Amino acid sequence: MSLFPEIRLIPVSRLTQGSKWRVQAMRSYSAPQLLWITRGQGRITVGGVTRGYGSHNAIFIPAHTMHSFEVTSQVYGTAVMFSAGSDTDLPETPHHLRIRDGMVQGEFTILLESLQRELEGRKPAAKRAIQHHAGLISVWLERRIADAEETITTPESARRLAAGFAALVEKEFRTDKSVSGYAATLGVTPTHLTRVCKQTCGRTASELLSERKISEARRLLADTRAPVNQIATALGYASPAYFTRVFHDRTGQSPLTFRRAV
Structure with missing residues (x-):
């Protein structure tokens, strides 16, 4: 230390x-x-x-x-x-x-x-x-x-919505809340939220949410000994099998293969 x-x-x-x-x-x-x-x-x-x-x-x-x-x-x-x-x-x-x-x-x-x-x-x-x-x-x-000179070209309303979504995801990504749920909380439609996220960062709203969940899954797999089913539950996935499928789709590895590699 x-x-x-x-x-x-x-x-x-x-x-x-x-x-x-x-x-x-x-x-x-x-x-x-x-x-x-x-x-x-x-x-x-x-x-x-x-x-x-x-x-x-x-x-x-x-x-x-x-x-x-x-x-x-x-x-x-x-x-x-x-x-x-x-x-x-x-x-x-x-x-x-x-x-x-x-x-x-x-x-x-x-x-x-x-x-x-x-x-x-x-x-x-x-x-x-x-x-x-x-x-x-x-x-x-x-x-x-x-x-500083203002150099950001993205409209202020789009930046505010994207920032609001990112902040909300950071607070609630460990739940099973969907993009529709986040959009409802922010008072917009899922389509509008996805369009704005695509405009501000080149990713859809669902991609941002999935990336945050998978990032935390990687951290838990690498830094803890928590079982895969426990990690799946902690991150709001419906089942360990669904978590494993999503993790493999995003990383090209199963959770256990990733854990052994790191």
């Missing part, structure tokens, strides 16, 4: 080592994170909206926000992982910022390097210094959000 659990810095290249599915599948974390991409490009889905990312992009993802991250070996950067109980002031909504000013890019690089030195060292008052560095990172982020 880290001596300084308030914040961690993880190279983006390490996020996929050994378990690429943990990054590319729909999932959420119990703590906020800030992705700082310094080289490479790809696509990232946050809160039901997919956007391309490139060099010098800062992507803030609040805790318990459904997301998936397309990353290759050509992508470099740092993931700033805050703690779930951090006192650092951070935004409550996702943000995707394209940092074009070289001085601002350098400013953030210096912040990360200074924080890394404190994390690696054993200097007096290191814990307090780390907390202050985390605060400076949050200030940098807040200022960049204030300076």
Whole structure:
């Protein structure tokens, strides 16, 4: 366990080592994170909206926000992982910022390097210094959000609905609730919800829901010894046989084969 659990810095290249599915599948974390991409490009889905990312992009993802991250070996950067109980002031909504000013890019690089030195060292008052560095990172982020130009072309109403659906899925994906049920809760038709999800992230509503369930199934299979039938029940599947069929359709493996492989 880290001596300084308030914040961690993880190279983006390490996020996929050994378990690429943990990054590319729909999932959420119990703590906020800030992705700082310094080289490479790809696509990232946050809160039901997919956007391309490139060099010098800062992507803030609040805790318990459904997301998936397309990353290759050509992508470099740092993931700033805050703690779930951090006192650092951070935004409550996702943000995707394209940092074009070289001085601002350098400013953030210096912040990360200074924080890394404190994390690696054993200097007096290191814990307090780390907390202050985390605060400076949050200030940098807040200022960049204030300076940001609006570059999202998706209509605001579509983004709100997609974000609402993603947030609702994150809360209730362990139940047997269907897309029709989610649409009813959101006050729209299943057809409209599916059309909006397709527009905002290139996936249908049912694909997003299924991806989130299967992502959690993979995590439970890899990280726990829970029986397959127990996992099926915990995720709201009608039966273990149906869960096995859906899992195989999404991953190309049976749950037990996947568990043995990892």
